[in-house]
Amino acid sequence: MSFEPPTDRRYLESHEWAAPAEADGRVRIGITDFAxxxxxxxxxVELPDEGETIEAGEEFGVIESIKAVSDLYAPVSGEVVAVNETLFDSPELVNDDPFGEGWMLEVETEAESDDLLSAEEYEKQIA
Structure with a gap:
């Protein structure tokens, strides 16, 4: 199966993505289709509360599937300003639309981490 990550976002090697949100200075976070x-x-899905601070590269939550429990890692640092609460009742949205309706957090951030991969770099990693 081929996974083509969207080019409008950046990726962690651990399969989380960060994309500019509609509001300036905000970044939306989720996991990839591959993940x-x-x-x-x-x-x-266990996610932090609004108002909490997350640190790039650090664990911010947990995702559980029928196969495994995995930690979620922050692609950027900042304050959580929105949580996709729909996931608490409908976690399957992560499977159905991981780059859209299955987003997890919006974070107010100052700068993007230098450790993030481009779509092309991420695609090479998962190939």
């Missing part, structure tokens, strides 16, 4: 496919059916 959700590897996990299988997502049954639970």
């Amino acid at each position: 959700q496919d590897e996990l299988g059916d997502v049954v639970f």
Whole structure:
């Protein structure tokens, strides 16, 4: 199966993505199509609360599927300004639309991490 990551975002080697959100200075975070496919059916997502601070490269939550429990890592540092609460009742959105409706957080951030991969670099990693 071929996974083509969108080019409008940057990626962590651990399969999280960061994309500019609609509001300036905000970044939306989620996991990739490759990651959700590897996990299988997502049954639970644990995310930080609005107002909490996350650090690039550090764990910010947990995702659980029928196959595994995995930590989620922050692609950027900043304050959580929005949480996709729909995922608490419908975690399968991560499987159905990981780059869209399955987003997890919006973070107010100062700068993007230098450790993030381009879509092309990420695609090479998962090939």
